[in-house]
Amino acid sequence: MIDADSRLEALHARYRSSLPGKRASLELAWHALRTDPNGPEKFEALRRLIHRLAGSAPTYGLIEVGRAAVRANAVLDKSRSAFDGNTQAARAASLVQVGVQIERLLQVLDQETPGGS
Incomplete structure (x- = not known):
């Protein structure tokens, strides 16, 4: 039987091995929003990805990833009205x-990603 520490x-x-996929999804969602900032669904897709990362990363010991995701999530929350039909x-x-927060989050993910920089 595998003990609890081994399972954890x-x-x-x-x-950690899922981080490259999470990073790729984040980058695609960010690109989609930059390409079409008039699409509120693209804003929401990016926000959901970051929100999940903000919650899950610290649970798995990735404190800096969590912090960067929380900061990005906060900026997205403040920016929501700009993507809901604003000018x-x-x-x-x-x-x-x-973009500043997304780029920071991507850098932190790169540092934590297996085989990353």
Whole structure:
């Protein structure tokens, strides 16, 4: 029988091995929003990915990933109205703010990703 510590270690390893896929999904969702900032569904898709990462990463010991995701999630929450039919200028300004946090999150993910930089 496998002891609890071994099972927990296996769960952590499995989560870490899922990081490249999570990062790729995040990058695709970010690209989709930048390409079409008029699509509120693209904003929501990105927000959901980051929200899940903010909740799950710390559970698996990835504190910095969680912190970066929480910061990105907070900026997305503040920017929500800009993507809900606001002006193009408001969306563009929000994209810049969101972009800073997304890029930071991607960097942190790269540091934590197996085989990452």
